Amino acid sequence: xxxxxxxxxxxxxxxxxxxxxxxxxxxxxxxxxxxxxxxxxxxxxxxxxxxxxxxxxxxxxxxxxxxxxxxxxxxxxxxxxxxxxxxxxxxxxxxxxxxxxxxxxxxxxxxxxxxxxxxxxxxxxxxxxxxxxxxxxxxxxxxx
Amino acid sequence: xxxxxxxxxxxxxxxxxxxxxxxxxxxxxxxxxxxxxxxxxxxxxxxxxxxxxxxxxxxxxxxxxxxxxxxxxxxxxxxxxxxxxxxxxxxxxxxxxxxxxxxxxxxxxxxxxxxxxxxxxxxxxxxxxxxxxxxxxxxxxxxxxxxxxxxxxxxxxxxxxxxxxxxxxxxxxxxxxxxxxxxxxxxxxxxxxxxxxxxxxxxxxxxxxxxxxxxxxxxxxxxxxxxxxxxxxxxxxxxxxxxxxxxxxxxxxxxxxxxxxxxxxxxxxxxxxxxxxxxxxxxxxxxxxxxxxxxxxxxxxxxxxxxxxx
Numbered sequence: 001x002x003x004x005x006x007x008x009x010x011x012x013x014x015x016x017x018x019x020x021x022x023x024x025x026x027x028x029x030x031x032x033x034x035x036x037x038x039x040x041x042x043x044x045x046x047x048x049x050x051x052x053x054x055x056x057x058x059x060x061x062x063x064x065x066x067x068x069x070x071x072x073x074x075x076x077x078x079x080x081x082x083x084x085x086x087x088x089x090x091x092x093x094x095x096x097x098x099x100x101x102x103x104x105x106x107x108x109x110x111x112x113x114x115x116x117x118x119x120x121x122x123x124x125x126x127x128x129x130x131x132x133x134x135x136x137x138x139x140x141x142x143x144x
Numbered sequence: 145x146x147x148x149x150x151x152x153x154x155x156x157x158x159x160x161x162x163x164x165x166x167x168x169x170x171x172x173x174x175x176x177x178x179x180x181x182x183x184x185x186x187x188x189x190x191x192x193x194x195x196x197x198x199x200x201x202x203x204x205x206x207x208x209x210x211x212x213x214x215x216x217x218x219x220x221x222x223x224x225x226x227x228x229x230x231x232x233x234x235x236x237x238x239x240x241x242x243x244x245x246x247x248x249x250x251x252x253x254x255x256x257x258x259x260x261x262x263x264x265x266x267x268x269x270x271x272x273x274x275x276x277x278x279x280x281x282x283x284x285x286x287x288x289x290x291x292x293x294x295x296x297x298x299x300x301x302x303x304x305x306x307x308x309x310x311x312x313x314x315x316x317x318x319x320x321x322x323x324x325x326x327x328x329x330x331x332x333x334x335x336x337x338x339x340x341x342x343x344x345x346x347x348x349x350x351x352x353x354x355x356x357x358x359x360x361x362x363x364x365x366x367x368x369x370x371x372x373x374x375x376x377x378x379x380x381x382x383x384x385x386x387x388x389x390x391x392x393x394x395x396x397x398x399x400x401x402x403x404x405x406x407x408x409x410x411x412x413x414x415x416x417x418x419x420x421x422x423x424x425x426x427x428x429x430x431x432x433x434x435x436x437x438x439x440x441x442x443x444x445x446x447x448x449x450x451x452x453x454x
Contacts (some may be wrong), residue, residue, distance in 0.1 A: 059269055065248045066280025068318040073276070 007114030009047050012087060012103040022071060025088065025106055029067035032090035037101050038062050040091065041073050043084045045143040047112075047133055054087065074106055083109045083144040109135075109144035165204050171196055171242045178235050183364070184357040188232060191348050192239065199243040214317045216345040217245060220288075220334070221324040223350025226396030229324040230286065232350075236322065237282040246320055248280035256290040259304045267300040271307045279318045288323035289333035305337060312343050353396050355385045362400045366431070371408065376433040387441050403439070410435040 042054035086107035113134035241249025261267035334341035
């Protein structure tokens with residue numbers, strides 16, 4: 001996008017910062033676990049901002065006490081999908097909230113082509129705009 | 145005098161304060177409690193003290209910049225039923241936490257059912273889920289020998305063992321595994337899984353209790369639930385213990401708990417029968433000799449010897 005000159009995907013927390021190290025990821029997960037949120041690992045190769053539901057990696061992880069288990073899962077996922085976007089999500093199941101409380105990227109492809117802005121002429125002189133990831137021109141699993 | 149020891153600057157004469165490290169860890173409190181609340185189990189307590197000493201000295205070495213590689217803390221608890229394996233495992237988690245060996249200090253107790261799946265591809269995720277839950281604490285596998293069933297070569301237990309071994313080796317500082325089971329079966333289990341045996345640093349054997357120890361344990365159990373034995377009842381109970389020990393299916397402290405539960409039942413019945421006379425608070429908390437003497441164990445013709453409800 002225009003304001004993002006590196007064309008690095010900016011979704012979720014910390015996405016304008018340099019990539020988090022494993023220690024930093026561990027510290028964030030610790031925070032989530034301390035709140036009693038269920039942490040899960042998700043991946044996708046379609047980074048469109050409206051693509052909210054990513055694929056979950058492995059089984060959901062409830063009742064964990066220590067971040068080591070989640071870091072293990074993150075590393076497994078990185079090994080399986082080295083060129084996908086991977087994010088860690090913490091779900092707050094508290095009544096009244098019941099939604100993700102945290103979400104941050106832990107893996108991104110080496111080369112991120114960014115998004116195209118599509119313009120469409122419609123009735124009158126109205127313009128409709130949409131954005132589209134350059135990567136999604138290719139079929140799934142061949143995008144990065 | 146500062147000297148060079150294997151490339152490390154080490155002040156050979158500087159005093160080290162083991163006492164303060166010991167005090168800081170608050171481990172004494174847990175060890176005292178262990179000593180106080182668990183009757184007998186001498187070899188177990190000695191071993192736990194040794195482990196605590198090792199970890200404390202390691203911490204001190206770390207302060208002196210000496211290499212202190214994480215020692216392996218995986219354990220196997222063997223012993224007859226009711227000798228306190230699970231109870232000690234719970235304490236172990238707390239001790240290791242106080243000594244900073246594990247980060248969270250919780251105990252996840254599982255059996256074969258929690259680890260082994262029912263169809264192909266079910267076992268690995270199941271085992272991993274349990275391992276992830278136990279990370280930062282202690283994974284206690286009760287009756288671990290059931291994991292390996294040599295008579296069925298398609299049993300998924302082997303797959304579970306393989307995953308466990310990998311984690312026990314590679315993520316030693318994330319997880320402590322304690323295997324527990326009866327001595328003879330665990331010996332056979334280790335014999336057929338030498339990899340498992342060699343990754344376990346501490347093989348601890350739980351001895352059987354003596355009649356006196358069993359009486360002391362029983363009194364503790366009663367005190368916890370606000371009961372007491374009358375002095376006659378105590379004399380009867382020690383006889384009961386001695387007879388019960390000779391019977392099959394004797395399960396040490398567990399048998400004592402069952403016997404006491406039955407005595408409480410009889411005591412309640414006795415009080416109920418005499419509800420027309422005046423009862424006092426002392427009646428409510430005291431177990432009398434007659435509550436124990438009704439036990440079938442004391443009648444001569446004991447027909448059903450195998451019954452646990454004697």
